[in-house]
Amino acid sequence: MGYLDNNGTTKPLQRVIDAMRQALEHSYGNPSSAHRMGQDARRVLEAARATIAASLGAEHPSELVFTSGGTESINLMFALLADPAHRQIVISAVEHSAVIDAAHRWGGGRRVIEIPVDEAGRLNLDELAKVLRGARSLVSMVYANNETGVIFDLPAIQRLCATHGASLHIDAVQAPGRIPVHLSEMGADMVSLSAHKFHGPKGIGALYVKAGSVHAAPLLPGHQEGELRGGTENLPGIVGMAEAASELPVSLEAMGRVSQIRDDLERELTRRIPGVVINGHRARRLPQTSNISFLNRNAADLVARLARRDFSVSAGAACASGKKPSHVIRAMTHSDERANSSVRLSLSRFTTANEVERAVSTIVEVYAATLPAVVR
Ligand code: PLP
DSSP states (O other): OEEOBTTTOOOOOHHHHHHHHHHHHHOOSOTTOSSHHHHHHHHHHHHHHHHHHHHHTOSSGGGEEEESSHHHHHHHHHHHHOOTTOOEEEEETTOOHHHHHHHHHHSTTOEEEEEOBOTTSOBOHHHHHHHHHHSOEEEEEESBOTTTOBBOOHHHHHHHHHHTTOEEEEEOTTOTTTSOOOGGGSOOSEEEEEGGGTTSOTTOEEEEEOTTOOOSOOSSOSSHHHHTSOSOOOHHHHHHHHHHHHTHHHHHHHHHHHHHHHHHHHHHHHHHSTTEEEESOSSSBOTTEEEEEETTSOHHHHHHHHHHTTEEOBSSSGGGTTTSOOHHHHHHHOOHHHHHTEEEEEOOTTOOHHHHHHHHHHHHHHHHHTOOSSOO
16 A cells, blocks of 8 residues: 555644544534633633744734635735735636635626646746836745645745835745745735644634735635634644644654655656656755656556555546646646646655655556556
8 A cells, every 4th residue: 555645635643633532522612612611611712822823934923814715815815815906816827726716706797817837837026027117916826746846946936016006915825844935924914724734633724814914805704713703713734834834843754754755756666667757846845745647647547556556646626536637737838648647746754755756666567457458
């Protein structure tokens, strides 16, 4: 068995599970209640918020609004950040579908402009500058791409937004534990986060909201979360997220070893399989992500065959896996062949060299078993 789909989701840490069970058993008061059980739960909640803020470099815990995960944070951001002065929404051509869908759903009829990337997946900054010069914009950019791991040049994006008076949201869902994240130094108005990508539980995330950046009403009205997100807080989830956030330095430290295993994997696959192309900038990407096109093969087919051999990998984003060719690889390469054949292998601090060696042998076998009828 091998699990190489950590950009899809990660294994929760044991301490996350233990803390969540503890919260479910003992901190079940409603944090909004005035009685002792409620106030105890409130203290647990605020301690967790402070831990997450400290781990991710927010200046103040109140800048974090808990949501049900990355998708909700992104949707909430569009609701809160958009103001009538924004004439257009500017995203990249390689955003997660959560951003693309939310931009159209909550854009209020504004034009949604997609900035192209180059073949290595890097944002075309000249094009961004040109578009921002045209009109006041709300910009949403992914920090580290979920399919290729390519890391955008955040300081350059931030400078352009500041120069042209644009608001900036960063989708940092894939970053924590893989590259350093310091919320207050990102220069963004809002940042989206999701716990299940860094060994926390699913269904919990946060939107970092810089003071003064809220222009409009929330999606879910209510008095909780500074009136920015109504509904009784998911205390076990929040506690689990805090436990996972506390261990981010441990994950980060492991990334040196993990990137070596990832590089070995790419070297071996390139050596043993003809027609293997690595997608994305080799240096400017997450240390644990590999995106590979197996030319002349169908990615969904390869993924299904690997799944039958108990290896979990994915074609494109987990939520789009196998349904359609990757819009990310297509935007980078303008090649249907590269997009149709791209497979994502994503590692974590728990991935071992042995697991990756077995993955390579299995991929080589599966690849051979799917040889086209006419061997060229
Ligand atoms: N943004 C990116 C870059 C992602 O990779 C994901 C999840 O795959 C999301 C947003 C959505 O996050 P969630 O699964 O917590 O809704």
